[in-house]
Amino acid sequence: MHQLASSDISAEKLHPSHESTGAIQMRLKSANSPHDRHSQTKSMILSDNLKVTEPISRHRRNHSQHNLTLPEFISPLEQTVIKEGYLLKARIADGGKKLRKNWTSSWLVLTGRKIEFYKESKQPAVANLKAGYKPEWVDLSGAHIECTKEKSSKKNVFQITTVSGNEVLLQSDIDFIIMGWFHAIKNAIDRLPKEKSxxxxxxxxxxxxxxxxxxxxxxxxxxxxxxxxxxxxxxxxxxxxxxxxxxxxxxxxxxxxxITRRPSLKTLQEKGIIKDQVFGSHLHRVCERDGSTVPQFVKICIKTIEKRGLDVDGIYRVSGNLATIQKLRFVVNQEEKLNLDDSQWEDIHVVTGALKMFFRELPEPLFPYCFFEQFVEAIKIQDENDRVKSVKGLVQKLPRPNYDTMKILFEHLKKIAAKENVNLMTPQSLGIVFGPTLLRSEKEMRSMAVDMLYQNQLVELMLSEYTKIFNFEKD
Structure with a gap:
């Protein structure tokens, strides 16, 4: 009894030091001999919200010696699930060491102190713990959260940076979902103690x-x-x-x-290192490059279309596959040998689409900007003969590459219109397709509806009066 009383007194004397150091010291009975006691000391660090406020009675202390377990000291805030759901996750740093970004879909479980990442959403905490699986997790104590656009090309991305040097990106394409997660995590961080680790x-x-x-x-x-x-x-x-x-x-x-040592674009072009591309270059530059007054690409496309496309329903009106058209554009710009009889270009609408794209991407249209107003005024003339004469006079004033290319193109379109009973492409239909592409104003403030009317009428007139307009004999 004297020995037991002394042990009780020594245990109660330890209590004040427990309050100051945050450690618990206790004695456990040996399972082998009820009469012998082996001194054991266990220390557990308590958080500030679990401070002991009053002395523990002898009965309470003895009871706690047999039932004291670690989960009793885990804060309820840490165990409560605040939010869970799927997001895209990419860990870009671990302990300050940069990692390769790899986006994966993860099931996030947000508690009061951390975020856990699982592969599936079916009871992750229970199912994975039974299997001995330890999920990835991020400690939010002292973490920093911020939206970022520099770390990824994806939209709605925010970054979590922990005090241990871990960096995680989270993302969702749905705005309200990512905003809900951002505010939930930020509130969880703000509620945690502000002590430094x-x-x-x-x-x-x-x-x-x-x-x-x-x-x-x-x-x-x-x-x-x-x-x-x-x-x-x-x-x-x-x-x-x-x-x-x-x-x-x-x-x-x-x-x-x-950049300062790099030669200028003009110097590289003069040396022949960089050549002008076919698409997007001025017409006269493409003609100079080909050594002709008509771009070689235009000649090849027209020849192919007349060979196997005159009888195709909706020729020039039906759009081809845009991806294939872009592939054809890339081949032409890279100066690769172009064979439109190849099976990959078997769809004739891809060839017509590429030809329309060539004229549409000219920095200055086939009818130059400086002639736009004059052609519009000419098409407004009421008398038909005077209208044809005026248009003819303007066409013959065009630069040589523009005139020759225009002549070949309209001769080709005239052949298309001649088979309108088969391909259903009348001069009016061709005017709607090619009018805005070949003739457009440099000023964007003009009325598009009015301009389109004159653009269509001009193409129709040049198709119906092709022989008169492109005949050099004076009337």
Whole structure:
């Protein structure tokens, strides 16, 4: 009895030190001998919200010696599930070490203190723990959350940075879902205690020793916008932003030297290293490159269409596959040998689409901008003979590449219209297709509806009066 009383007194004397150091010391009975006692000491760190406020009675202490387990000391805030659902996740840093970005779909479980990541949504906490699976998780204590557009080309991306150097990107294409997650995680971070962890203290010391001047200057610059709850995460961000800034400055310096030493586009073109592309270049440049007054690409397309497309229903009106048209465009621009009889170009609508794209992408249309108003005024003339004479006079004033290309194109379109009973493409239909492509105003403020009317009428007139307009004999 005396020995038991002394042990009780010693245990009660330990209680004040427990309050000051946050540790619990207790004695356990040996399972082998009820009479012998083996001294054992267990220490557990208690959080601030679990401080002991009053002495524990002898009966209560003895009871706790047999039932004390770790889960009793886990905060209810940490166990409560606040939000869960699917998001895209990419871990880009682990302990400050940059990782390769790899987006994966994950089931997120947000509690009061951390986020856990699972592959499936079927009771992840229970099912995975039974299988011995330990999920990935992110500690939100002292973490920093922010929206970012620089880390990914995806929309609706935000980043979580922890005090231990982990960085995670989360994303969803649905706006209200990602906003709900952002606010839920931010609120969870704001509710956590604002004490600094050991890791944040180490980072703070490390920064202070290596570059205290940079830390102070950066802190002064950000102090006006920094919230009190995010000051701890600033220490970590500064630690890793210093090296990132140095790398960026080094890359910028190298790029600047490369750009200043790089020859100009004009010099590269004069040396023949870079040649003008077929699509998107001025008509006279393409003709100079081909050594002709008509682009070679236009000749090849017209020849192919007349060979196997005159009888096709809706020729020029029906659109071809855009991906295949872009592929054909790439082949032509890369100066690869073009064979439109190849099976990949068997759809004639792809060839007609590429030809229309060529004329549509000319920086200045086939009817030059400076002639636009004159052609519009000519088409407004009421007398038919005077209208044809006026249009003919303007056509013969065009630059040689424009005139020759126009003559070949309208001769081709005239053959299309001659078989309108088969392909259902009348001069009016061809005018609707080619009018806005061949004739357009440089000023965007004009009435598009009025311009379209004159554009269509001009193409129809040139098809119906082709022989008169392109005859050099004076009337």
């Amino acid at each position: 050991n890791m944040s203290r180490k980072n703070e010391v490390k920064i202070t020793r290596s570059s205290s001047s940079e830390l102070l200057s950066s802190f002064d610059a950000d102090s006006k916008e920094l919230k009190p709850e995010n000051r701890r995460s600033l220490i970590f961000r500064l630690n890793y932003s210093i090296s990132d800034t140095t790398d960026r400055n080094r890359v910028k310096s190298r790029l600047k030297k490369f």
